[in-house]
Amino acid sequence: MSEIRVSRATLLSGKISVPGDKSISHRAAMLAALADGPCEITGFLPSEDCLSTLRAMEALGARVEYLDADSEIPDDDDFLPTQIRIHGTGMELSAPETAIDCGNSGTTMRLLSGILAAQPFTSVLTGDASLSVRPMGRVIEPLEKMGASIEASPEGTPPLTIRGNPDIESISYPLPVASAQVKSAVLLAGLFAEGTTTVIEPSTTRDHTERMLDLFRVKTEREAGAISIQGKQILRAQSVFVPGDISSAAFWLVAAAAQSGSKLTVHGVGLNPTRNGILKVLAMMGCDLTETIQSLDHGEPFGDIAIKGCALQGVEIGGDMIANVIDELPVLAVAGALAQGTTVIRDAAELRVKETDRIAAVAGNLRAFGVDVKEAPDGMTIHGGSRLKGATVESFGDHRIAMAFAIAGLHADGETVIKNSECVATSYPNFEMQLKKFQSHHIHDYQGLAE
Numbered sequence: 167m168s169e170i171r172v173s174r175a176t177l178l179s180g181k182i183s184v185p186g187d188k189s190i191s192h193r194a195a196m197l198a199a200l201a202d203g204p205c206e207i208t209g210f211l212p213s214e215d216c217l218s219t220l221r222a223m224e225a226l227g228a229r230v231e232y233l234d235a236d237s238e239i240p241d242d243d244d245f246l247p248t249q250i251r252i253h254g255t256g257m258e259l260s261a262p263e264t265a266i267d268c269g270n271s272g273t274t275m276r277l278l279s280g281i282l283a284a285q286p287f288t289s290v291l292t293g294d295a296s297l298s299v300r301p302m303g304r305v306i307e308p309l310e311k312m313g314a315s316i317e318a319s320p321e322g323t324p325p326l327t328i329r330g331n332p333d334i335e336s337i338s339y340p341l342p343v344a345s346a347q348v349k350s351a352v353l354l355a356g357l358f359a360e361g362t363t364t365v366i367e368p369s370t371t372r373d374h375t376e377r378m379l380d381l382f383r384v385k386t387e388r389e390a391g392a393i394s395i396q397g398k399q400i401l402r403a404q405s406v407f408v409p410g411d412i413s414s415a416a417f418w419l420v421a422a423a424a425q426s427g428s429k430l431t432v433h434g435v436g437l438n439p440t441r442n443g444i445l446k447v448l449a450m451m452g453c454d455l456t457e458t459i460q461s462l463d464h465g466e467p468f469g470d471i472a473i474k475g476c477a478l479q480g481v482e483i484g485g486d487m488i489a490n491v492i493d494e495l496p497v498l499a500v501a502g503a504l505a506q507g508t509t510v511i512r513d514a515a516e517l518r519v520k521e522t523d524r525i526a527a528v529a530g531n532l533r534a535f536g537v538d539v540k541e542a543p544d545g546m547t548i549h550g551g552s553r554l555k556g557a558t559v560e561s562f563g564d565h566r567i568a569m570a571f572a573i574a575g576l577h578a579d580g581e582t583v584i585k586n587s588e589c590v591a592t593s594y595p596n597f598e599m600q601l602k603k604f605q606s607h608h609i610h611d612y613q614g615l616a617e
C-alpha cells in the first residue's frame with residue numbers, strides 16, 4: 167500500500183505538460199484495432215486504464231507494437247509506452263481465449279461492450295472490486311434492444327457475458343443519463359449494424375468518439391442533441407495524436423488558481439469544448455486564464471492554458487455544465503474549499519457511481535481538512551475560506567480522489583497523507599513525480615512523461 171505525503175507549497179508557478187488524454191487514448195486503441203491497416207498512436211496514455219483497453223484489443227486479435235521500446239513487449243513493469251502501432255483487424259476481431267479483465271476501467275468495459283455486442287462470438291468482461299459494483303444496465307439495455315444478449319449480476323453489475331449478434335440492428339436511442347460511455351457503446355455497436363443508429367443526448371457529453379470516427383473516415387451526423395451513424399462503414403487506418411489530458415491538467419490548474427501571485431502554463435493539452443468546462447468554472451471563480459489553441463490536428467483542438475492565481479470566489483455548478491466537468495468535480499470541490507464564500511455542486515448524482523461514491527468521499531475528506539461541507543443526494547454545499555488543516559485521508563481506491571486531496575495538501579497547514587495512493591496510476595502514472603517537482607517549485611518546463 168503506497169501513500170502520498172504532501173505539505174504546503176510556496177510558489178505554484180512554471181510550465182508543465184501532462185500525459186495523454188485518457189478518453190482519447192481508449193478510443194484510439196479501440197478504433198485502431200478495428201481499422202483496415204496499421205495505425206500509429208502518439209501521446210498514448212500508458213495508464214492502467216488505457217493499458218486494460220490495449221490488452222483487451224490484443225486479446226481480440228489486434229497486434230500491438232511498442233515503438234518507444236527496443237523489444238516487442240517490454241518485460242518491465244515500469245515501462246510506459248506512449249507511442250504504439252496497432253495493426254487493425256479490418257473489423258474482423260477474433261474470439262478471446264479467456265475473460266477480458268477491464269481492471270478499474272468503466273470506459274473499457276462500456277465501450278468494448280458496444281463492439282462485442284456485434285461479434286459472432288461470446289465474450290466475458292470482468293473488472294476489479296470497484297468496477298464490479300458499477301452500473302452496466304445502462305449499456306445492457308440499448309445493446310439488448312439492438313439484438314445482443316448480455317448477462318450480468320441481478321443488480322446489473324459485472325462480470326458481463328456478452329453473446330454477440332453479428333446481425334445486430336440499428337436503433338434510435340434516447341439516453342436516460344448523460345453519458346459519453348453509453349453514447350459511445352451504442353454508436354460502436356451501430357457501426358456493425360445495417361442502417362442508421364441514432365443516439366439522443368439529454369445534455370452534451372464529450373464527443374471524442376464522434377471526432378475519432380470522423381478521423382477514421384467514418385461519417386457521423388450531428389445535429390442538436392442527436393448523433394447518427396450509418397452502419398457497415400470501413401474504418402480507414404490513421405495515425406492518431408493524443409493531446410494532454412485536461413482532466414489531469416485540472417489538478418495543477420486548481421493548485422495554481424488558489425494561490426494569489428502564481429502563474430502557470432500547461433502545454434499541449436486537449437481543449438475540446440465538451441471537456442474544457444473547468445476553465446469556465448475557474449473563470450467564474452475569478453481566475454484570469456487564457457486558452458491558446460495551437461492546432462486542431464487529428465480532429466481534437468489542443469494548445470496551452472495560462473492561468474494566474476487569485477483570491478477565488480465560491481461558485482454554483484449544475485445543470486448542463488455537469489457533464490463537461492464530471493471528472494473535475496472532486497478537484498473543483500477542493501477549489502471551492504479554498505475559495506471565499508459558498509460553492510454549490512448540484513445535478514451531479516452520477517458522481518455516486520464513479521470509481522467510488524465521489525460525493526461521500528469528497529465530503530468526508532474535506533471535513534477531515536476542517537471544511538464545513540453539507541452533502542446532498544446530487545452534490546454538496548461547501549463553505550469555503552477557512553484555512554485547511556493537513557489530514558490523513560483515504561483515496562477510496564479512486565485516482566481522482568487521491569489527486570484532488572494531494573492538491574488540497576499543497577494548500578494546507580501541516581502534513582497531508584493520502585492513503586492507498588497507487589490508484590493514481592489509473593489515469594496519471596507520473597503524478598507523484600510531478601507533484602514533488604511542483605511542491606519544490608522545480609517545475610519550470612517540466613515535460614510530462616518525457617523525463
Ligand code: S3P
Pocket residue numbers: 188189190192273344345346347348350371372492493516
Ligand atoms: C468517459 C466518460 C465519463 C467520464 C469517464 C470517461 C469517457 O463517464 O466520467 O471518466 O471516456 O467516455 P460517463 O460517460 O459515464 O459519464
